[in-house]
Amino acid sequence: MTTITPTTFMSSSSPSLNRFTSISRTGFISYPTPFKKDKLDAIFSSSIVTLSIKRKQSRKMFKVRSTMAPVETTAEFEEMVSGTQRKYYMLGGKGGVGKTSCAASLAVKFANNGHPTLVVSTDPAHSLSDSFAQDLTGGTLVPVEGPLAPLFALEINPDKAREEFRDVSQKNGGTGVKDFMDGMGLGMLADQLGELKLGELLDTPPPGLDEALAISKVIQFLESQEYNMFTRIVFDTAPTGHTLRLLSLPDFLDASIGKILKLRQKISSATSAIKSVFGQDGPRPDASDKLEKLRERMIKVRELFRDTNSTEFVIVTIPTVMAISESSRLRASLTKESVPVKRLIVNQILPPSASDCKFCAIKRKDQTRAIEMIQNDPELSSLLLVQAPLVDVEIRGVPALQFLGDMIWK
Numbered sequence: 001m002t003t004i005t006p007t008t009f010m011s012s013s014s015p016s017l018n019r020f021t022s023i024s025r026t027g028f029i030s031y032p033t034p035f036k037k038d039k040l041d042a043i044f045s046s047s048i049v050t051l052s053i054k055r056k057q058s059r060k061m062f063k064v065r066s067t068m069a070p071v072e073t074t075a076e077f078e079e080m081v082s083g084t085q086r087k088y089y090m091l092g093g094k095g096g097v098g099k100t101s102c103a104a105s106l107a108v109k110f111a112n113n114g115h116p117t118l119v120v121s122t123d124p125a126h127s128l129s130d131s132f133a134q135d136l137t138g139g140t141l142v143p144v145e146g147p148l149a150p151l152f153a154l155e156i157n158p159d160k161a162r163e164e165f166r167d168v169s170q171k172n173g174g175t176g177v178k179d180f181m182d183g184m185g186l187g188m189l190a191d192q193l194g195e196l197k198l199g200e201l202l203d204t205p206p207p208g209l210d211e212a213l214a215i216s217k218v219i220q221f222l223e224s225q226e227y228n229m230f231t232r233i234v235f236d237t238a239p240t241g242h243t244l245r246l247l248s249l250p251d252f253l254d255a256s257i258g259k260i261l262k263l264r265q266k267i268s269s270a271t272s273a274i275k276s277v278f279g280q281d282g283p284r285p286d287a288s289d290k291l292e293k294l295r296e297r298m299i300k301v302r303e304l305f306r307d308t309n310s311t312e313f314v315i316v317t318i319p320t321v322m323a324i325s326e327s328s329r330l331r332a333s334l335t336k337e338s339v340p341v342k343r344l345i346v347n348q349i350l351p352p353s354a355s356d357c358k359f360c361a362i363k364r365k366d367q368t369r370a371i372e373m374i375q376n377d378p379e380l381s382s383l384l385l386v387q388a389p390l391v392d393v394e395i396r397g398v399p400a401l402q403f404l405g406d407m408i409w410k
């Protein structure tokens, strides 16, 4: 294991590495990266001024980390990275636990291991741009500089996705069709529209709709030839509540869209005769196709979540009683919905220190207790428990994500 001092980074001419210098304020960072050694050598060889090996300290760090929770396991990254068939990883958990940092670091690690990778934020409050320290807004795929294989990032614009949905739905079953039917004197059919609660759905979208639309948008992207190359797709999902509602949402939307389409059929047969007399247009067929496509994608979203061969939901948590309780409930819900879960990342674990202050000692005890809670939790104890240390500054930019990723994804 090589330890690189702050001096190393400061002497680098690369701006992204310079950004990373701040990460090692407290003295050292460790780099257990055999697979990337060549690349790192190339990056650092011209600029290394001092290479201070603090083996003792880093050994101590990992020793104490492993004594915190005897059940600590590795993420079995080899299994995650093997094979060239496309795999989806969805990272989710309570707000602020480090989902984005873990998702971004996993994406960087996949790309560094040769997988053309796409990382997508489906959280309406995006933080991927902040995490990569790069502007990724705009709802299109943006290349991320740095990793060995292509890495692209996508922040789905929820407003745009919702607008699109509203647009096609209204043309097929919302106010557009309702007005049309009212005009035709088909009051009874118009009443049926009320049952669909479509107006409600469009005006006050249920939590999770953004997420479902975002995922369906990604599926739409991936259907095109252009994006065939991606072999790993990492989703940075919205906090737990959204995720849980999202799981049932595709069913709900599928049913709603199904009803709209059925209704549309009824309308078109009921009105075809009237149309021939009055020469008025019915709902446009292209909009109907769009709705059918949206429905198909919703079905794909639902299937994707439950496909054990290609998809895995990774729960990210922190060592507090509240976060772990929420993770336990999340796991239970995911199990109920047949969503495959294998790994649990416990992020922000206090690193050991030779001179422990009272606050840190108490905090560490609390964290140890919380980790024990996982071991005794029926929902969580069977998962691969991966511990990630709390570092003393924000994780921003590819080198920093690479650093974090090398600690988590082993």
Ligand SMILES: Nc1ncnc2c1ncn2[C@@H]1O[C@H](COP(=O)(O)OP(=O)(O)OP(=O)(O)O)[C@@H](O)[C@H]1O
Binding pocket: 094, 095, 096, 097, 098, 099, 100, 101, 102, 123, 125, 127, 239, 347, 348, 349, 388, 389, 390, 391, 392, 393, 394, 395, 396
């Ligand atoms: N292991 C860590 N050590 C230190 N800081 C961390 C660690 N993991 C995450 N952070 C910091 O915590 C903050 C929240 O992290 P992040 O944005 O990844 O969480 P999130 O779960 O995606 O949040 P949200 O639910 O708000 O989207 C960021 O400032 C991030 O840099």
